[in-house]
Amino acid sequence: MRRLSGPLIGGIVLLGAVVICAIMPNVLAPYDPLGFDFGALLAPPTAAHPFGTDQFGRDMLSRTISAARIDLQIALFATLFPCALGVLIGLFVGWYGGLADMIFGRLVDLVVTFPFLVLVIAIVAILGPGLVNMYIAITIVGWVAYARLMHAEVLVQKSGEYVAAARVLGYSTPRILFRHILPNAIRPVLVYLVSDMALVILLGSSLGYLGLGAQPPEAEWGVLIADGKNFFDQAPWIALCPGGVIVLAGLGFSLTGDGLAELMDVKR
Amino acid sequence: MNRGTWLVSRLLQIIPTFILIGLAVFVLARLLPGNVVEALLGDRGTDEAVARLTAQLGLDRSIPVQLLQYFRAILEGDLGDSLALRIKVTTLIADRLPVTGMLTLMAIIIALGMAVPLAFVAALNANRWPDLLIRWVFQLGLSSPVFYVGLLLLTVFAAGLRWFPVGGYGDTFGEKLYHLFLPAVALAFSFSAVVMRNLRASILAVLNAEYVDFARAKGIAARLVLFRHVLRNALIATVTLVGLHIGSLLGGAVVTESVFAVPGVGRLMVDSIFSRDYPVIQALTLVLALLVSLAFLVTDIVQMWLDPRVSR
Numbered sequence: 001m002r003r004l005s006g007p008l009i010g011g012i013v014l015l016g017a018v019v020i021c022a023i024m025p026n027v028l029a030p031y032d033p034l035g036f037d038f039g040a041l042l043a044p045p046t047a048a049h050p051f052g053t054d055q056f057g058r059d060m061l062s063r064t065i066s067a068a069r070i071d072l073q074i075a076l077f078a079t080l081f082p083c084a085l086g087v088l089i090g091l092f093v094g095w096y097g098g099l100a101d102m103i104f105g106r107l108v109d110l111v112v113t114f115p116f117l118v119l120v121i122a123i124v125a126i127l128g129p130g131l132v133n134m135y136i137a138i139t140i141v142g143w144v145a146y147a148r149l150m151h152a153e154v155l156v157q158k159s160g161e162y163v164a165a166a167r168v169l170g171y172s173t174p175r176i177l178f179r180h181i182l183p184n185a186i187r188p189v190l191v192y193l194v195s196d197m198a199l200v201i202l203l204g205s206s207l208g209y210l211g212l213g214a215q216p217p218e219a220e221w222g223v224l225i226a227d228g229k230n231f232f233d234q235a236p237w238i239a240l241c242p243g244g245v246i247v248l249a250g251l252g253f254s255l256t257g258d259g260l261a262e263l264m265d266v267k268r
Numbered sequence: 269m270n271r272g273t274w275l276v277s278r279l280l281q282i283i284p285t286f287i288l289i290g291l292a293v294f295v296l297a298r299l300l301p302g303n304v305v306e307a308l309l310g311d312r313g314t315d316e317a318v319a320r321l322t323a324q325l326g327l328d329r330s331i332p333v334q335l336l337q338y339f340r341a342i343l344e345g346d347l348g349d350s351l352a353l354r355i356k357v358t359t360l361i362a363d364r365l366p367v368t369g370m371l372t373l374m375a376i377i378i379a380l381g382m383a384v385p386l387a388f389v390a391a392l393n394a395n396r397w398p399d400l401l402i403r404w405v406f407q408l409g410l411s412s413p414v415f416y417v418g419l420l421l422l423t424v425f426a427a428g429l430r431w432f433p434v435g436g437y438g439d440t441f442g443e444k445l446y447h448l449f450l451p452a453v454a455l456a457f458s459f460s461a462v463v464m465r466n467l468r469a470s471i472l473a474v475l476n477a478e479y480v481d482f483a484r485a486k487g488i489a490a491r492l493v494l495f496r497h498v499l500r501n502a503l504i505a506t507v508t509l510v511g512l513h514i515g516s517l518l519g520g521a522v523v524t525e526s527v528f529a530v531p532g533v534g535r536l537m538v539d540s541i542f543s544r545d546y547p548v549i550q551a552l553t554l555v556l557a558l559l560v561s562l563a564f565l566v567t568d569i570v571q572m573w574l575d576p577r578v579s580r
Contacts, residue, residue, distance in 0.1 A: 106288065109285070110285075110288050110289065110292055112515075113285065113289060113515070113557050113560050113561045113564065114289075114292075114515070114553070114556070114557045114560070115514075115515035115516065115518045115519040115556055115557070115560055116515065116516060116519055117516070117518075117519025117520070117522060117523070118515075118518060118519050118522060118537070118552075118553060118556050118557075119553065119557075121522060121537060121538070121541070122296060122537075122549055122550075122552075122553040123296070123299075124541070125537075125540070125541040125546075125549045126296065126297070126299055126546075126549075127299075129541070198410075198411060202411070202412075202413040205413055205415075205416075206413050206414070206415055206523050209413075209415045209523070209526075210415075210522075210523065210526055210538055211542070212538075212541065222413075222415075225415070225416065225419065229419060229527075232419060232422060232423055232427060233423075233427040233434075236423040236427070239419050239423075240419065240420065240423065243413075243416035243419065243420070246412075246413055246416060247408060247411050247412045247413075247416065248411075250410075250411030250412070250413075251407065251408065251411040254407070254410060254411055255407075
């Protein structure tokens with residue numbers, strides 16, 4: 001086992017903090033995130049309220065902590081669904097080649113000409129705003145990156161001797177694909193998945209901010225910031241504190257992704 | 269393949285791409301769940317009104333006929349009428365697109381202005397403190413959502429210091445530049461991080477290349493080597509990067525325009541979602557994808573001009 005690099009440890013610590021907030025927000029949050037306090041409206045950050053309070057006197061630190069759960073959910077669902085779809089498609093197209101390969105190539109070219117965010121927004125517009133529809137939209141657009149990685153890797157693995165051996169032994173195609181090729185080809189995909197989590201956290205909070213992702217009263221960092229933007233000249237902390245947390249969470253995922261790539265020797 | 273043939277075949281490729289984009293947008297628009305027209309009209313959905321709007325949107329015909337009409341309309345430059353604003357979508361887009369174009373262009377200039385010099389500083393000091401500092405700042409840039417950078421800039425430079433307006437768009441060219449400056453910086457931030465990273469890596473690779481050693485061994489001054497050999501090669505990579513990222517910049521413009529209330533196509537798109545103005549959303553998706561594929565085309569041509577190996 002190689003030594004863990006400094007940035008990787010930093011990334012894992014940041015991610016650990018997000019996960020802990022998501023698992024037990026009630027233990028960590030100093031106040032009830034929905035508790036009004038009319039004695040402390042729009043109060044600036046102090047020792048009692050490190051992130052200040054909002055227009056209803058709700059403690060922003062507690063609101064930010066309780067929002068970690070949805071943002072972590074976004075990081076997982078908005079990468080796992082596209083990953084699963086992309087891996088399946090990449091696996092089959094890489095294995096069978098021919099016509100499937102040609103159609104796949106055209107499809108990939110087509111999807112990349114659409115600006116990612118614009119296409120996701122267009123699909124959300126059609127399906128209607130909300131978290132579930134956001135996941136569907138991100139899956140429809142996001143599988144391409146995973147399929148490309150998987151496709152390239154399957155082409156390499158396909159000619160490996162162990163595949164020939166499995167064929168000679170008369171194993172069925174599904175068995176060769178899923179039991180033999182998949183475990184050998186999945187590594188770059190998994191490393192990309194972690195880095196992609198950083199991107200979808202930013203994407204999910206952006207959509208939440210625009211009102212297209214998580215819907216209030218669901219607590220999500222982008223939604224909190226959208227709430228706070230109306231007060232940005234009197235009480236900038238309402239928007240700025242949760243935003244800082246998004247940056248730290250994004251940093252956590254991208255440091256972990258870069259660190260894993262280095263550790264597992266995956267070239268990008 | 270010589271340059272001429274390469275150019276012609278590359279130009280011809282745009283035709284199938286355009287057709288596929290059109291087809292994809294058509295399919296996308298048909299994914300609308302349920303009866304769109306009834307959903308659009310809501311309580312005002314009398315039978316007569318539903319029938320009229322269905323006919324207006326051309327939804328009363330068979331799918332192949334709809335598809336033919338759709339392509340014919342696009343070729344004639346007709347993208348339908350906005351349901352919310354009651355004007356031609358083409359007029360609306362023609363009105364708003366220059367704003368987004370200017371914002372994106374300013375963002376590219378600002379991003380390159382920040383990234384190119386800093387990438388040189390970082391690469392020439394590789395793994396010493398200036399390099400580490402620059403890389404950490406840009407790492408933060410990569411982890412910051414564009415709307416958050418925008419709000420930070422608004423809080424500090426517009427609400428706090430009052431150097432810049434809070435949002436909107438001016439009348440004269442100078443006013444427009446002034447109004448778009450903060451949004452462009454916000455949009456440029458994460459893109460400049462991407463450029464910096466790549467440029468730093470490619471400068472390092474070029475610095476270690478044999479022809480640079482050779483040029484140095486010939487006794488050419490280090491600075492001259494840097495500019496004649498290193499810069500040229502590194503810039504080819506950067507041009508490609510700009511081309512490939514036009515799409516993500518346009519996507520970022522959607523968010524930026526919403527934060528700063530800039531009246532461009534991005535804000536139009538978000539507004540149209542809330543007013544359920546499907547013809548506008550459909551047209552914008554189409555136009556933006558066509559623009560990106562044109563950007564890819566221009567990138568390829570510029571790249572061929574800078575690096576003749578591309579056409580071979």
